[in-house]
Amino acid sequence: xxxxxxxxxxxxxxxxxxxxxxxxxxxxxxxxxxxxxxxxxxxxxxxxxxxxxxxxxxxxxxxxxxxxxxxxxxxxxxxxxxxxxxxxxxxxxxxxxxxxxxxxxxxxxxxxxxxxxxxxxxxxxxxxxxxxxxxxxxxxxxxxxxxxxxxxxxxxxxxxxxxxxxxxxxxxxxxxxxxxxxxxxxxxxxxxxxxxxxxxxxxxxxxxxxxxxxxxxxxxxxxxxxxxxxxxxxxxxxxxxxxxxxxxxxxxxx
Amino acid sequence: xxxxxxxxxxxxxxxxxxxxxxxxxxxxxxxxxxxxxxxxxxxxxxxxxxxxxxxxxxxxxxxxxxxxxxxxxxxxxxxxxxxxxxxxxxxxxxxxxxxxxxxxxxxxxxxxxxxxxxxxxxxxxxxxxxxxxxxxxxxxxxxx
Numbered sequence: 001x002x003x004x005x006x007x008x009x010x011x012x013x014x015x016x017x018x019x020x021x022x023x024x025x026x027x028x029x030x031x032x033x034x035x036x037x038x039x040x041x042x043x044x045x046x047x048x049x050x051x052x053x054x055x056x057x058x059x060x061x062x063x064x065x066x067x068x069x070x071x072x073x074x075x076x077x078x079x080x081x082x083x084x085x086x087x088x089x090x091x092x093x094x095x096x097x098x099x100x101x102x103x104x105x106x107x108x109x110x111x112x113x114x115x116x117x118x119x120x121x122x123x124x125x126x127x128x129x130x131x132x133x134x135x136x137x138x139x140x141x142x143x144x145x146x147x148x149x150x151x152x153x154x155x156x157x158x159x160x161x162x163x164x165x166x167x168x169x170x171x172x173x174x175x176x177x178x179x180x181x182x183x184x185x186x187x188x189x190x191x192x193x194x195x196x197x198x199x200x201x202x203x204x205x206x207x208x209x210x211x212x213x214x215x216x217x218x219x220x221x222x223x224x225x226x227x228x229x230x231x232x233x234x235x236x237x238x239x240x241x242x243x244x245x246x247x248x249x250x251x252x253x254x
Numbered sequence: 255x256x257x258x259x260x261x262x263x264x265x266x267x268x269x270x271x272x273x274x275x276x277x278x279x280x281x282x283x284x285x286x287x288x289x290x291x292x293x294x295x296x297x298x299x300x301x302x303x304x305x306x307x308x309x310x311x312x313x314x315x316x317x318x319x320x321x322x323x324x325x326x327x328x329x330x331x332x333x334x335x336x337x338x339x340x341x342x343x344x345x346x347x348x349x350x351x352x353x354x355x356x357x358x359x360x361x362x363x364x365x366x367x368x369x370x371x372x373x374x375x376x377x378x379x380x381x382x383x384x385x386x387x388x389x390x391x392x393x394x395x396x397x398x
């Protein structure tokens with residue numbers, strides 16, 4: 001194959017071509033932007049929704065479309081009780097499994113596991129959004145003070161966190177009412193998506209991201225102001241010293 | 255999560271969803287009204303079409319009224335169906351009169367992804383889809 005990865009040179013080299021890391025990052029940004037333009041869902045949100053949907057699919061495959069399940073504690077041990085037609089279930093033909101059984105571990109959705117999932121996805125989103133926006137800002141090279149970068153990342157992450165929180169709450173609430181296994185995940189996915197549409201709309205209508213960027217610029221101006229004044233004063237003092245030294249040397253030479 | 259807390263949250267979700275639906279429906283009716291009056295410019299945001307789909311979320315509090323698993327399965331099915339079908343219908347309710355009245359947008363109007371669009375009448379004469387409820391205005395907002 002002749003594939004070669006040379007560390008330190010930021011280059012991935014194959015027999016046919018050489019790709020630099022910043023080209024790869026550009027492709028990732030282009031894919032994310034194109035996805036956002038075509039579907040309204042960017043790469044990070046799509047990954048999050050995909051992971052949640054994969055969970056829903058796994059549960060549906062394990063329990064059947066109308067599968068029902070609940071957890072029952074008996075004799076100090078907790079069991080997952082499965083209801084419905086066993087013929088619809090691909091793997092779990094029995095009706096009672098210990099919750100510690102690896103076969104059923106992936107389909108037990110507790111509020112704690114939902115919260116863990118939402119927190120994990122928010123963490124991934126923070127890293128992914130920050131990485132995408134940083135590369136974008138570096139390549140565009142027009143945001144010297146990085147206020148636009150900070151504002152956009154903060155806005156993206158806040159919007160994602162709000163959607164993830166709403167999704168988690170919906171999943172947890174619905175999960176406490178129903179034994180339909182896929183119900184909590186369906187509620188979490190749909191309400192999460194709806195919340196992201198709502199926060200996007202609020203952002204568009206009220207220009208919150210732009211306001212945040214402008215506020216950051218004002219803050220940076222205020223912070224920079226005294227330092228700029230100090231730098232100007234030092235430069236003036238230096239110029240004064242130089243002028244005085246030149247004048248003194250001129251008078252001595254006469 | 256206790257049942258009381260969950261019921262409270264479900265109620266809040268239902269209430270917020272109803273407000274969202276009201277927001278979406280108000281927007282759509284207002285845009286249709288502007289198109290019917292041949293306004294010189296109609297600013298729309300297709301996320302309102304998705305807000306109409308929140309009717310499905312309004313149905314979720316019904317989960318608290320029954321413990322029947324069959325009823326729960328039905329509620330989820332209705333929730334998903336409404337969420338997927340209603341935004342499409344709402345979008346048609348906006349796009350159809352816009353096309354009929356000769357409104358166009360610089361960008362293609364889509365509801366996937368939702369976004370903000372500005373519609374302007376490009377046809378020589380604006381053809382209102384409904385009975386005119388007010389005088390038509392030109393680009394400067396003057397009555398014609």
